[in-house]
Amino acid sequence: MKIVVISGIDGAGKTTQCKALEAALIKIGIPAVRLQHQMPLRQLAHRLAWKDGFKNAYGVFSANTLATIGLLEFLQTLVCQVSLGPENGVLILDRYLREIRAISIMSGLDDFKEFDFVADKFPEVSKEFYLKIPTEVAVSRIVNRNMLASGKEEPRYLSAYALSLDEQMERCDNVSMIDATLDAREISTNILSQVEKMVHV
Secondary structure, eight states: OEEEEEEOSTTSSHHHHHHHHHHHHHHTTOOEEEOOOOOHHHHHHHHHHHHTTOSSGGGTSOHHHHHHHHHHHHHHHHHHHHHHSOTTOEEEESOOHHHHHHHHHHTTOOOOHHHHHHHTTSOOOSEEEEEEOOHHHHHHHHHHTTSSOTTOOOOHHHHHHHHHHHHHHHTOSSEEEEETTSOHHHHHHHHHHHHHHHHTO
């Protein structure tokens, strides 16, 4: 299967575009599946920490441990999906190694030896899109979706995540940068056009 990643910070429209691409590809006869990966071991770590009165698992486990666990879970799910899927199919993800690295940096990870060891085992991405959006626009969208109470301050993580992710993406030559403030249908058409060409090469 070919792997397509549509990434961006919260509020950039990742889920909308992933769903749109999956539906559009299936409609034109290209097998496609959107991978919604879960990380039960990381979730278990957080639950255990909460049970003992910690704010989250970072109060108990190192950023290195949690990042490695998350990567291994993601890799296992990914490899199973790729091996079981049709050769001419498309696997659609809303995050990949750059996004996970950016989140790990924010969480305090400063030694990437284990991270990079696991990351090297990941399948190569066929096409990656980055939905770039100003933080204030993303926050407005989140508020409008009722994910935040109206008038609540900008999530503290969002600006830091945007800066970290922007830095990761600017180092890459093979990422298609897309203005996420454009009309969603225009973005979907652009992404579909590029993916369709990639599939037929």
